[in-house]
Amino acid sequence: MPELPEVETVVRGLRPALSGRVITGVWLDWPNCLVFPPVEDFAAQIAGQAIRHLWRRGKYILADLDSATLIIHLKMTGRLYVVPDAAHNEGDRWVHFRFQLDNAHQLRFSDARKFGRVYLTPDPGLVIGRLGPEPLADDFTLDRFVERLAGRRGALKPLLLDQAFVAGIGNIYADEALFRAGLPPRREADSLNTDEQARLYDSIRAALATGIDHEGASVNWYRKPDGTPGESQEHFYVYGRTGQPCLRCGTPIERLIIGGRSTHICPACQPPHSG
Ligand SMILES: [Zn+2]
Known part of the structure; x- marks a missing residue:
């Protein structure tokens, strides 16, 4: 399972491609990975929101949007990447979420084992609130x-x-x-x-x-x-x-x-x- 260094690397790699972009829509074919909101509300809630800040907490990837935070946990086999709309990627055969961006690119979440988790919430504390301190943070003395x-x-x-x-x-x-x-x-x-x-x-x-x-x-x-x-x-x-x-x-x-x-x-x- 990806741990702090792997998740941090993913966040750093995605940040230039995602910062400031607007999510215009979402496609998904495995709603069991979506913890909340209900799948029928997900697309409507996320569409039109800009990605203000991409960050990591523990093993979670968090994208602060205009009025909610998109949270993804890669679990065993999750991969995230941004590619042009028409591009084929070797991870595509396991893609279960495609987030359409406003620049003809997509953020794709590939997950062969389907253990990954996706959340959209105005209160990220619901997901990350019980985590212990960040071991590399300055205040972790x-x-x-x-x-x-x-x-x-x-x-x-x-x-x-x-x-x-x-x-x-x-x-x-x-x-x-x-x-x-x-x-x-x-x-x-x-x-x-x-x-x-x-x-x-x-x-x-x-x-x-x-x-x-x-x-x-x-x-x-x-x-x-x-x-x-x-x-x-x-x-x-x-x-x-x-x-x-x-x-x-x-x-x-x-x-x-x-x-x-x-x-x-x-x-x-x-x-x-x-x-
Ligand atoms: Zn030894």
Whole structure:
């Protein structure tokens, strides 16, 4: 699933093509992806609205319109791209939404597995209101992270995946952050000492920032809006590297299942009782 770096890359890629454009109409053939409003109201509510600002919150893509916000979650296989009306794109066979723009271009939402979600609402808080802080925001300080860690029970890996704890981290960047921090994924969150808390904070931000620098990870469906893959996967320490030597110590990377999720670690760099 696209995570913060992939979604940020999509937003940055779409912004020049969408900013200031007017959505003149919408076509869709899979209303189950539309959470609200009711499908019979959707086209009438969105038509004629200009796209004022495109931004990201967690893994959500938000387009502020004149009197509502269009929100899209890519989930497993969602792709967004803007092309001329008549253009064919390799993602078109899975397109379920076409937003017609006022310049003979379309914003298309392609989603093979149809798990993606689309919302149109005057109150984006209905969708994003329960998300935790943005991990790369200036106001997400080490002190604030430590405050949020306090009293949190349970293992680190599922905590990092909890969008209400910190927004935007998924399976890939959780594994990368924990490796960078030298912490095992089953470590209890409330057992970290001050140094480990700081290492985890820095590692989360570094893993995500590196992912953005390389324009996201194309390990499966994710593509940038221009159709090309990201390169973040070429810079992973552990994710998807099962059996390959650790880039720091040479120990083979291991794959575990934690909370039902595939998890990659270096057993030497992330020992069970590290710290
Ligand atoms: Zn290692």
